[in-house]
Amino acid sequence: MSIKTTPHQLLLLADHLKLSLLERQRAFALNLEPTKQDAHISRTLNQLQDGLEALEAQAADLDGPEDSTSDLAKARKQYEELYAQFHGQAAPTADLRHPNDPALTDDFAAAQSRPGQGSGRRSAKNVRFRDEPAEEVEDSEEIANRAALFADQERYRDEPAAPDQSIMDNQQIHAYHKQVLRDQDEQLDLLSQSVGRQRVLGIQMGNELEEQNELLDDVERGVDRHTGALDRARKRLGHVARKSKDNWSWVTIGILICILVLLIVLLK
Template sequence: MTNPNQLFLLADHIKLSLLERKRAQSLDIDGDGGSKDGNISRSLDQFRDGLAALDEEQKRLEEAGDEEGALTIGDNLPGLKKQYDDLTAQFHGFSSPTTKSTLTHPNDPALASDFDHATTLPSAGGASRPKVGQRNSSKTVRFSDNPQAQDSSDPALEAQLFGRRYRDEPDGEGYRDEADDMTNSQVHAYHQQIMDQQDQQLDALGVSIARQRELSMQIGDELDDQVAMLDDVDEAVDRHQGRIDRARNQVGRITRSASDNKQLMAIIILIIVLVLLIALLK
């Protein structure tokens, strides 16, 4: 059964998907954009169906006299409908201050770090752009076309740059082996390439986490169905237990009645024997 908490979680998932799509568009990364739009559209449809189910549930609770349950749904339903309208407008490209505010504020505070990552856009140099109000200390880097001459005059700098050997594979070529014949500009470009690859890997990890979230939601729905089935089984067991108790009471009454009949027969037989004895003694 759909409940407000599940819809709030679904809204957060849609927000993250929209933010990831916006981030990919800002980086000119097409990827599987069509597939992402399809997933977002299906999530919005699921959101709409959930709102309709909540409306029906609220009416059912009001007719059943459950004022507390109906009031709980009534308190959450307007906010959910507003988020659905804002997310739908954002998905179709109709942006406004209210839709932006809805898009960047999670319903679950535990997802704040995910939203911060999704709203942080890489700059042209590959580093993350600082948020508004955050100070960014500037650093000066000097490049030279002759790195050997510069490095040889400063052994500590050479040890800092090339002292550690990074290897992706045990038998692969190390970082220093690749950088030995590079100029500073080439080393900078190589660093930029590595950072771009890491950013793509992080984006892929974000997609994987989103899929895991969808799977978790599906598991939650399946657990709700199983709980409903268990409740039905529990009710059936209670009904059968009541029938067994009534049958046991009937058997007890029959047993007591049979015991009383045996006593009456014994008394009649004793009376007949007594009459016969009296007749014989006379």
């Protein structure tokens, strides 16, 4: 093997094989298909065999006597028992039902458990259903709460309930309607006052907008004036620049003529 193997690692691999075989036996007991893990178990057996051969070759090179109680001998013995159990040549021994590493004791116990084993069976819980919900017995307090919740006096109304006019005489009915009309008039007066306030606010907002528009017009006129002044100043600067350029041209021509005259005089 390319990776260095120790006897302790081989014993852990043997524990893994033990668990796999115990799960395989458990699957047989539950009438399941245990052959799904056979390829994995076979590969693990081959890995264990390769590791044993590598360690035995190292021990032979060192010429050291192999102690029957050593981890290597123990791993070899467990490999032979696991191989025989997997191929059906022998029944599992007691040593194969216990792990080499005490930390795996719970896993081995779980793998050897059978359905129905445990702290105790749970009592069956029966649930009865009724075809008609009305047959269920309701608590009196629950009925009272439901009646209070859906009572007519608890319902919300946008308008107050009108009195029963069947027990009122003509004068009482007339007085009631006059009172209703007075209440409506008061509400209309309040609504009219509110509309009037809204109208005043609208007029004030309109006046404010007109003033703001006038201010914006003044700003726009000022911007136009300054823009015109800047344009005129730009034109004047351009005119001055052109004149200056023309003047410098005439000065240059005069200087050149003077130089030419001097050259003619000197050459004569």
